[in-house]
Amino acid sequence: xxxxxxxxxxxxxxxxxxxxxxxxxxxxxxxxxxxxxxxxxxxxxxxxxxxxxxxxxxxxxxxxxxxxxxxxxxxxxxxxxxxxxxxxxxxxxxxxxxxxxxxxxxxxxxxxxxxxxxxxxxxxxxxxxxxxxxxxxxxxxxxxxxxxxxxxxxxxxxxxxxxxxx
Amino acid sequence: xxxxxxxxxxxxxxxxxxxxxxxxxxxxxxxxxxxxxxxxxxxxxxxxxxxxxxxxxxxxxxxxxxxxxxxxxxxxxxxxxxxxxxxxxxxxxxxxxxxxxxxxxxxxxxxxxxxxxxxxxxxxxxxxxxxxxxxxxxxxxxxxxxxxxxxxxxxxxxxxxxxxxxxxxxxxxxxxxxxxxxxxxxxxxxxxxxxxxxxxxxxxxxxxxxxxxxxxxxxxxxxxxxxxxxxxxxxxxxxxxxxxxxxxxxxxxxxxxxxxxxxxxxxxxxxxxxxxxxxxxxxxxxxxxxxxxxxxxxxxxxxxxxxxxxxxxxxxxxxxxxxxxxxxxxxxxxxxxxxxxxxxxxxxxxxxxxxxxxxxxxxxxxxxxxxxxxxxxxxxxxxxxxxxxxxxxxxxxxxxxxxxxxxxxxxxxxxxxxxxxxxxxxxxxxxxxxxxxxxxxxxxxxxxxxxxxxxxxxxxxxxxxxxxxxxxxxxxxxxxxxxxxxxxxxxxxxxxxxxxxxxxxxxxxxxxxxxxx
Numbered sequence: 001x002x003x004x005x006x007x008x009x010x011x012x013x014x015x016x017x018x019x020x021x022x023x024x025x026x027x028x029x030x031x032x033x034x035x036x037x038x039x040x041x042x043x044x045x046x047x048x049x050x051x052x053x054x055x056x057x058x059x060x061x062x063x064x065x066x067x068x069x070x071x072x073x074x075x076x077x078x079x080x081x082x083x084x085x086x087x088x089x090x091x092x093x094x095x096x097x098x099x100x101x102x103x104x105x106x107x108x109x110x111x112x113x114x115x116x117x118x119x120x121x122x123x124x125x126x127x128x129x130x131x132x133x134x135x136x137x138x139x140x141x142x143x144x145x146x147x148x149x150x151x152x153x154x155x156x157x158x159x160x161x162x163x164x165x166x
Numbered sequence: 167x168x169x170x171x172x173x174x175x176x177x178x179x180x181x182x183x184x185x186x187x188x189x190x191x192x193x194x195x196x197x198x199x200x201x202x203x204x205x206x207x208x209x210x211x212x213x214x215x216x217x218x219x220x221x222x223x224x225x226x227x228x229x230x231x232x233x234x235x236x237x238x239x240x241x242x243x244x245x246x247x248x249x250x251x252x253x254x255x256x257x258x259x260x261x262x263x264x265x266x267x268x269x270x271x272x273x274x275x276x277x278x279x280x281x282x283x284x285x286x287x288x289x290x291x292x293x294x295x296x297x298x299x300x301x302x303x304x305x306x307x308x309x310x311x312x313x314x315x316x317x318x319x320x321x322x323x324x325x326x327x328x329x330x331x332x333x334x335x336x337x338x339x340x341x342x343x344x345x346x347x348x349x350x351x352x353x354x355x356x357x358x359x360x361x362x363x364x365x366x367x368x369x370x371x372x373x374x375x376x377x378x379x380x381x382x383x384x385x386x387x388x389x390x391x392x393x394x395x396x397x398x399x400x401x402x403x404x405x406x407x408x409x410x411x412x413x414x415x416x417x418x419x420x421x422x423x424x425x426x427x428x429x430x431x432x433x434x435x436x437x438x439x440x441x442x443x444x445x446x447x448x449x450x451x452x453x454x455x456x457x458x459x460x461x462x463x464x465x466x467x468x469x470x471x472x473x474x475x476x477x478x479x480x481x482x483x484x485x486x487x488x489x490x491x492x493x494x495x496x497x498x499x500x501x502x503x504x505x506x507x508x509x510x511x512x513x514x515x516x517x518x519x520x521x522x523x524x525x526x527x528x529x530x531x532x533x534x535x536x537x538x539x540x541x542x543x544x545x546x547x548x549x550x551x552x553x554x555x556x557x558x559x560x561x562x563x564x565x566x567x568x569x570x571x572x573x574x575x576x577x578x579x580x581x582x583x584x585x586x587x588x589x590x591x592x593x594x595x596x597x598x599x600x601x602x603x604x605x606x607x608x609x610x611x612x613x614x615x616x617x618x619x620x621x622x623x624x625x626x627x628x629x630x631x632x633x634x635x636x637x638x639x640x641x642x643x644x645x646x647x648x649x650x651x652x653x654x655x656x657x658x659x660x661x662x663x664x665x666x667x668x669x670x671x672x673x674x675x676x677x678x679x680x681x682x683x
Contacts, residue, residue, distance in 0.1 A: 009189025026415035
């Protein structure tokens with residue numbers, strides 16, 4: 001093959017490779033959510049109540065312990081699982097019993113879940129129970145939200161204030 | 167079954183290989199330098215990345231701002247460097263994928279070569295996180311999507327108790343330290359492992375080609391530069407954790423799995439990823455398990471000259487001090503785990519000469535499956551059987567063109583494990599002792615030898631620049647070497663026909679001269 005033809009062929013090969021790189025590095029565009037959708041993310045960290053009530057140690061029991069370990073209260077470490085339910089417009093989107101983390105089941109329970117929703121008005125219902133003895137400790141929240149397209153609504157939880165939508 | 171799977175990429179890539187061969191020639195064909203090109207692109211990534219990092223600020227707001235500064239205010243250098251960084255990374259994925267496909271389809275991953283194949287798989291596990299963390303560092307909307315999707319992917323594994331994705335819920339849940347960690351991973355952590363990984367990958371190869379030919383490197387760099395200037399890499403809008411990104415200009419070379427992840431389960435994704443990696447790792451163990459016996463040294467004939475040591479492409483031969491009574495201080499020793507049974511060592515051995523008048527020809531180092539004495543006897547028998555006025559002996563290799571298809575009244579073909587297995591003395595022997603009019607040598611395409619260097623050594627031995635060399639008293643007109651891929655059979659046949667015609671004319675001229683004399 002003539003030198004000029006070879007140079008032309010090589011230039012074309014480089015150009016084709018460049019075109020492949022230039023195109024596939026940005027196109028076709030990708031949309032993780034549909035055009036008119038918003039995303040609701042339910043995520044928080046919360047420790048359930050202790051499974052057993054703390055017990056007050058007697059004076060004899062305290063005396064039997066080394067001086068640096070004489071804590072008047074004896075508490076079990078294990079915590080209750082946390083039951084969470086999340087519904088939108090009456091339809092349950094997420095419902096789990098979250099086990100406490102850690103080998104002794106004494107850690108925090110975590111939730112992270114997201115669901116796409118069409119933009120517009122929705123009724124959000126939330127429920128949380130963090131006491132395995134069901135002696136109170138139930139949190140419930142209902143709210144009407146107006147979602148914009150592409151909006152990310154985060155639902156958090158704080159035991160002092162309950163569910164927080166932001 | 168496996169053969170059919172191997173044949174598919176070979177068939178698909180053949181037109182590309184042939185097309186590039188026509189315009190680049192055998193020396194510069196990028197398909198024969200894919201591994202070296204991948205490493206070259208990583209050099210470009212490294213140099214451009216160091217430049218970008220000089221200006222990069224590892225903080226939530228600083229990351230985006232500094233990349234934008236480089237892209238727009240310093241477009242002539244910083245922007246070009248950023249674009250080079252991206253496009254060279256993408257190019258590396260293309261050459262890496264092709265490199266794997268080519269080696270797989272050619273069967274260069276089995277036997278003693280399992281090590282290079284096996285150590286190449288972890289490189290894939292490093293390259294993709296390297297690219298993904300790079301996109302993450304820009305902290306634009308694409309980075310936001312990648313950050314969340316990657317976190318969700320990692321959260322599916324029982325590693326973190328607190329889901330990593332919670333770091334990207336709201337702007338106040340994100341900290342600058344996270345960018346410091348990412349920058350460390352992208353700039354130091356993963357690249358160090360990658361360099362070690364490449365070193366392991368090449369450990370069992372002698373004279374590993376880590377650099378492409380200069381002209382190919384210059385051409386590739388020029389192509390990347392032109393692309394960087396014509397289509398500079400740009401950022402999306404800055405990340406906003408309150409808005410779900412859409413219409414992302416996606417780098418499909420690195421981010422292809424993400425859309426699949428959006429439509430399926432992260433655990434399924436991990437299962438597929440681990441399963442695919444295991445399948446790739448186990449490929450060298452899948453049947454058919456054929457492994458020719460390794461080269462064997464005959465102490466009585468080995469004089470420790472070291473030619474086999476110098477020529478072995480897989481570092482399977484070493485020289486050790488002798489413990490017997492021989493006057494030679496060293497002896498060749500073959501590591502059977504490293505030996506690919508190519509026979510290049512036998513071709514390099516000075517004792518592999520057919521002129522030796524031994525009843526049982528034994529070479530200093532030889533292949534038990536096809537020893538030198540068998541090559542000699544087959545050459546004799548084949549030439550004796552030829553009836554045509556012009557007799558040509560063809561030596562080919564088992565991995566190139568099927569030379570047996572050339573057998574004819576005047577042509578006898580012998581296929582060797584590798585043409586590097588052919589001691590040059592056999593060419594002289596066929597021409598001077600056995601009555602051949604010409605010797606035609608063919609094998610794998612130049613630069614694409616199945617055993618890496620067999621055709622190169624043959625060229626150099628016949629040209630007289632490598633030992634053992636073809637002696638000068640051989641008429642060079644009667645020796646013809648043509649390299650070609652297995653699919654180049656027709657083209658090589660034309661070369662063979664032209665060679666036979668030339669020999670015929672030479673014979674006629676010679677007879678005429680004799681008659682006149």
